Amino acid sequence: MGEEAKITDYSRDSERVTEWEIGLPTDGDITPLSQPLIPPELASAFSISPETYRTLLEVNRASNDTISAIRGGSGGSQAFSTVVEPDEEEEEEADRENGSGTESRKLRRLDSAEDADSVMLNNDDSSARALKRPRLVWTPQLHKRFVDVVAHLGIQNAVPKTIMQLMNVEGLTRENVASHLQKYRLYLKRMQGFSDNVPSSTDQLFASTPVLQSLQDSSAGGCGGGSAGRSSHAQIPMPYPQPPPPHMMAMFGMPHHGFNNGGFQQRDWSSGFTYPQAHTHGLTPSGDK
DNA sequence: ACACCAATAT
DNA sequence: CATATTGGTG
Numbered sequence: 241m242g243e244e245a246k247i248t249d250y251s252r253d254s255e256r257v258t259e260w261e262i263g264l265p266t267d268g269d270i271t272p273l274s275q276p277l278i279p280p281e282l283a284s285a286f287s288i289s290p291e292t293y294r295t296l297l298e299v300n301r302a303s304n305d306t307i308s309a310i311r312g313g314s315g316g317s318q319a320f321s322t323v324v325e326p327d328e329e330e331e332e333e334a335d336r337e338n339g340s341g342t343e344s345r346k347l348r349r350l351d352s353a354e355d356a357d358s359v360m361l362n363n364d365d366s367s368a369r370a371l372k373r374p375r376l377v378w379t380p381q382l383h384k385r386f387v388d389v390v391a392h393l394g395i396q397n398a399v400p401k402t403i404m405q406l407m408n409v410e411g412l413t414r415e416n417v418a419s420h421l422q423k424y425r426l427y428l429k430r431m432q433g434f435s436d437n438v439p440s441s442t443d444q445l446f447a448s449t450p451v452l453q454s455l456q457d458s459s460a461g462g463c464g465g466g467s468a469g470r471s472s473h474a475q476i477p478m479p480y481p482q483p484p485p486p487h488m489m490a491m492f493g494m495p496h497h498g499f500n501n502g503g504f505q506q507r508d509w510s511s512g513f514t515y516p517q518a519h520t521h522g523l524t525p526s527g528d529k
Numbered sequence: 530a531c532a533c534c535a536a537t538a539t
Numbered sequence: 540c541a542t543a544t545t546g547g548t549g
Contacts, residue, residue, distance in 0.1 A: 375539090375542055399532060414531090419542060422534070 376416045382409065383446075386420060 378386075389406045390398045400418040407417070427446040 378541080401531075415543075418532080419544085423541085425533095 373411070373413070376412070378420060383420075385409070386417070386424070390421075390424070 385407050386403065389403050393402060393406070398421070400414045400421055403421065404412055404414050404417045424446060431446075
């Protein structure tokens with residue numbers, strides 16, 4: 241068990257075995273990771289959850305994280321060298337493909353002679369930036385992570401930015417967290433009125449949270465400085481607490497429409513990432529900002 | 530620039 | 540309904 245996986249550095253192509261490279265695709269032939277393998281049209285036509293778009297930077301960052309995780313070295317892109325490994329979650333997902341049989345779909349081609357003068361914003365893949373992100377879905381797993389981080393930080397430092405960073409979920413924005421945090425706080429407030437009973441069936445997501453009141457603070461208020469600052473010598477590398485109960489969400493209480501995913505639309509990013517993307521909007525007049 | 534909150538929009 | 544977005548304040 242004491243094996244040490246030696247990472248040999250092949251970056252220098254000294255002694256390349258050229259025979260091995262025969263027949264291998266050249267760089268030009270390989271689809272870049274930054275591009276989806278399945279064209280959006282096809283994906284939506286077949287109800288395949290589209291891959292998330294990744295910019296080159298994101299891909300690189302991910303790679304770096306992975307690499308640094310492997311060799312334990314510091315990547316450099318992350319302020320915290322502690323790479324949070326997202327695979328400590330419980331839970332599994334049953335992969336059920338819906339057996340909807342008679343699927344007659346009409347493939348329709350996109351006609352070009354449609355837009356008179358409307359400046360249809362072209363889907364410029366190259367400018368895969370600032371695209372309208374699909375609504376974030378706070379799946380139980382995601383929420384758990386959120387709660388864990390918040391609990392760990394203590395109410396003191398539980399601010400959107402920090403939370404976002406520690407959650408280390410790709411694609412998660414500060415406003416996502418902010419919005420959720422706002423709601424979460426409301427929930428907590430509302431909840432403590434009742435001591436601890438009969439959580440309203442509303443707040444489904446929150447209803448199952450342990451409501452930790454860890455008011456522990458370790459960092460005193462030296463927080464004036466900007467960027468650098470934490471991690472001085474505090475011992476909070478914290479990959480995570482891996483607490484309690486193996487309880488799956490009890491997300492009931494909602495007689496009305498079915499709840500979310502009966503299968504997909506949300507990958508378990510617990511073991512890989514990606515995330516939602518809602519439906520096939522033909523086009524969205526996405527306003528720019 | 531960020532956090533917070535209420536209101537509002539999707 | 541759950542999120543996103545906005546506007547105002549500190």
